[in-house]
Amino acid sequence: MTRPLRVAAAQIAPVWLDRDATLARVVEQIDAAGEQRASLVAFGECLVPGYPFWVERTDGARFGSSLQQALFAHYVDQAVDLDFGHLDGVIDAARRNRTAVVLGVLERPSNRGESVYASAVSIASDGRIQAVQRKLMPTHEERLVWAIGDGNGLRTWRLGDFTVGALNCWENWMPLARASLQAQGEDLHVAIWPGNARNTAEITRFMALEGRSFVLSVSGLMRAEDLPVDLPGGDPLRDAAADMPWAAGGSCLAGPDGGWLIEPVENEQGLFVAEIDHEQVRRARHDFDPSGHYSRPDVFRLEVDRTRQRIGRFRDIERS
DSSP states (O other): OOOOEEEEEEEOOOOTTOHHHHHHHHHHHHHHHHHTTOSEEEOOTTTBTOOOTTGGGTTTTOTTOHHHHHHHHHHHHTSBOTTTTTTHHHHHHHHHHTOEEEEEEEEOOTTSTTOBEEEEEEEOTTSOEEEEEEOSSOOGGGGGTBOOOOSTTOOOEEETTEEEEEEEGGGGGOHHHHHHHHTTTOOEEEEEOSSOHHHHHHHHHHHHHHHTSEEEEEOOEEOGGGSOSSOTTOHHHHHHGGGOOSEEEEEEEEOTTSOEEEEEEESOOEEEEEEEOTHHHHHHTTTOOTTTTTOOTTTOOOOOOOOOOOSOOOOOOOOO
């Protein structure tokens, strides 16, 4: 017998480019998820402090632009340093509510210069950080802002009867990234996105069918009313706001048969909750199990390097 699990998608807007104010919103949503007895709540890609929407709207590829330099400097300043304790409030909220969290952040590692990563941080209900998946390959204009990640965060973790894994945005299109989590027994996949149903509607059901897993896709929002009054960059960003919304949601949940438990929700802020049961995974894997009886390890084998990549490896020689 299995115990059903309640999972939640927190489809919210950040306080754009403001880390601490956005983290306060995240904590509010974790508390709300706890009130609804959710065992897991997930948030959109790079929600803290926000997705770099300005790049494609303000000539972001212009070399030596003082505007781009100023925006990047501000963005880095608002990034999350896990070692510095920026997520302590989120960790406390997860522990207080006994609710696991998958949160998209802009991560700036300590002692690593000014490079930042789009990272999915997975936090267990006891507050332990289970995985930090730095996006393997930023997409298109994102490469002007985010550094390239590594495989260290390609890890699964247990939540009740489920094995959970998470990927950022278009990492979900990478067959080997998906396979690396399936090979670790993943049956609840969390996919985090900046915010459009065109990203989530088809691939969520596809990944559910491929993995015979539950797939929770979570997106953010960014509408005209979400723009701060005091924008870094000033007038150019206000002028670029004519094509709002920049993010319209699209959060959804599919079951291992590819059916919807939560259909894509657009242009609506909220906490969307559903109950899932692991028995449905076992039923779906009766005829197809991608990491089990249908995997053919004698023919196919995947090798994953989960080393955290660093530019320097230092070895000191003691002198007598």
